[in-house]
Amino acid sequence: MPRLPSSASQDDPITRLAAPPPDETLEEREERVRAELEARRVSEQIDDQLNQERIAARRMPKPVKLLLLGQSESGKSTTLKNFQLMASPKAFRTERVIWRAVIQLNVVRSIHLILNAISEAQRQQKLHHSPSSSEFSNAPHPPPPSSLPTVELTPEHFRLKISLSPLVQVEEALVRKLQMSSGHPGFAVAAEAGFAKELAVNSGSGWKGNFVERVLAKRGRSDESATEDEEDDGIDWNDPVVRELLEANKVRLREMSGFFLDDLDRVTSLRYVPSDDDILRARIKTLGVSEHRFTLKSSNNVLGRDWLVYDVGGHRSLRAAWVPYFDDMNAIIFLAPISCFDQTLEEDEHVNRLEDSVLLWKNIVSNKLLAKTNMVLFLNKCDILKEKLAAGVKFSRFITSYGNRANNFDSTSTYLKRKFQATFVEHSPEPRPFFCHLTSVTDTKAMSHILINVSEFILRENLSKSALIP
Numbered sequence: 001m002p003r004l005p006s007s008a009s010q011d012d013p014i015t016r017l018a019a020p021p022p023d024e025t026l027e028e029r030e031e032r033v034r035a036e037l038e039a040r041r042v043s044e045q046i047d048d049q050l051n052q053e054r055i056a057a058r059r060m061p062k063p064v065k066l067l068l069l070g071q072s073e074s075g076k077s078t079t080l081k082n083f084q085l086m087a088s089p090k091a092f093r094t095e096r097v098i099w100r101a102v103i104q105l106n107v108v109r110s111i112h113l114i115l116n117a118i119s120e121a122q123r124q125q126k127l128h129h130s131p132s133s134s135e136f137s138n139a140p141h142p143p144p145p146s147s148l149p150t151v152e153l154t155p156e157h158f159r160l161k162i163s164l165s166p167l168v169q170v171e172e173a174l175v176r177k178l179q180m181s182s183g184h185p186g187f188a189v190a191a192e193a194g195f196a197k198e199l200a201v202n203s204g205s206g207w208k209g210n211f212v213e214r215v216l217a218k219r220g221r222s223d224e225s226a227t228e229d230e231e232d233d234g235i236d237w238n239d240p241v242v243r244e245l246l247e248a249n250k251v252r253l254r255e256m257s258g259f260f261l262d263d264l265d266r267v268t269s270l271r272y273v274p275s276d277d278d279i280l281r282a283r284i285k286t287l288g289v290s291e292h293r294f295t296l297k298s299s300n301n302v303l304g305r306d307w308l309v310y311d312v313g314g315h316r317s318l319r320a321a322w323v324p325y326f327d328d329m330n331a332i333i334f335l336a337p338i339s340c341f342d343q344t345l346e347e348d349e350h351v352n353r354l355e356d357s358v359l360l361w362k363n364i365v366s367n368k369l370l371a372k373t374n375m376v377l378f379l380n381k382c383d384i385l386k387e388k389l390a391a392g393v394k395f396s397r398f399i400t401s402y403g404n405r406a407n408n409f410d411s412t413s414t415y416l417k418r419k420f421q422a423t424f425v426e427h428s429p430e431p432r433p434f435f436c437h438l439t440s441v442t443d444t445k446a447m448s449h450i451l452i453n454v455s456e457f458i459l460r461e462n463l464s465k466s467a468l469i470p
């Protein structure tokens, strides 16, 4: 067999390595060349494929970026839940088990408030009947402080207090486990009003995954060993004395976020599985900024694209963290809870909540970084506003500029819509369309229509802007 001469330069190590063996036969050479050609063909095919993918990625529409803003408890996280329910109902529902514990923690928080009200009344009663004023002094009993009602606690109330107390330990154990599960304080119990506690979550901590794996597994076991007797605590929070005590402590339990005492038997039963509505009503305060990605689809496929929704904490101390997100958003949904015209901020009891919302709206719409961002306004918690007005709470007592207009939903909501619109038109750096919805974001059915409408508005408005053109 003839041997072929090698032409490889023996000086270059790479050429030396790639060079054919010096004693290569003709057949071996043909085989080698064929293998080299095949390898080149495969490599070129891979390059082509990568190029095509790169071009396709460039043609793919960018995700729509949406920022949810508003004061604390305005309904931002609840709006996010509606988006998640719409985009992926199955995934939303697999998280029911987590919300069950959150709802039960919400119940415990309400119970804390009742216990505190009873304890405070007890303390006042003791003071009132203390030996210094009754046994060793001829002076008459001092009148009770004007803020507290002259109610008589019965043995029933003490029984109630004793039966509720163990729940406080349940709360502590659950929260401790939640904090441990995330490795860092993703969950925190925020002090509120000096005595009651609110569950809070640092959104970036991936709390749901950790919680399911490490906490509920254990809790599930302990639940199974519970008896049906333990289920029914027989809590009558509607007891007139308890209600009077709560009022004296300025606690309006029914209006508070995460109120489940009317459904106590159901939400504390062993086999309780939260409904979509329960999940929407569950309350966890947001501490950080979290990003959520999903694809929205609709029958006409107008919405078939990716969305990135950013949920932020609305507490005053957390608002500085919003700014870094301002220059890159396609739209903002701003939530103003209009039912809270008679409430003050948790962070400053001298500031009316509605007034804070109007000022915040003014700051956002006048911000130059957001001059080209589309704004959607949700005048939220309309269901609660309707209830309050129907119960006779006078809007004009708190919003004096309302004058003697009718104290009904149509009139008050129209008044507020005009007020927010006027602020928007006056303070926007550039003309923009005013897009507003009257919402109750806990109403999932109504919200699915509103969110489709809002999403289509955002896409339409942004199509003319290069950011969203494919």
Ligand SMILES: Nc1nc2c(ncn2[C@@H]2O[C@H](COP(=O)(O)OP(=O)(O)OP(=O)(O)O)[C@@H](O)[C@H]2O)c(=O)[nH]1
Pocket: 070, 071, 072, 073, 074, 075, 076, 077, 078, 079, 257, 258, 259, 280, 281, 282, 283, 284, 285, 286, 287, 312, 313, 314, 315, 380, 381, 382, 383, 384, 439, 440, 441, 442
């Ligand atoms: N009835 C009623 N409850 C609402 C509505 N919107 C929100 N809520 C409830 O109000 C509470 C607060 O809502 P969230 O969505 O947690 O508020 P947030 O704006 O995310 O608050 P932060 O995380 O503190 O900034 C939750 O318990 C909700 O279920 C509404 O329109 N009607």
Ligand SMILES: [Mg+2]
Pocket: 076, 077, 078, 284, 285, 286, 311, 312, 313, 314
């Ligand atoms: Mg939130």
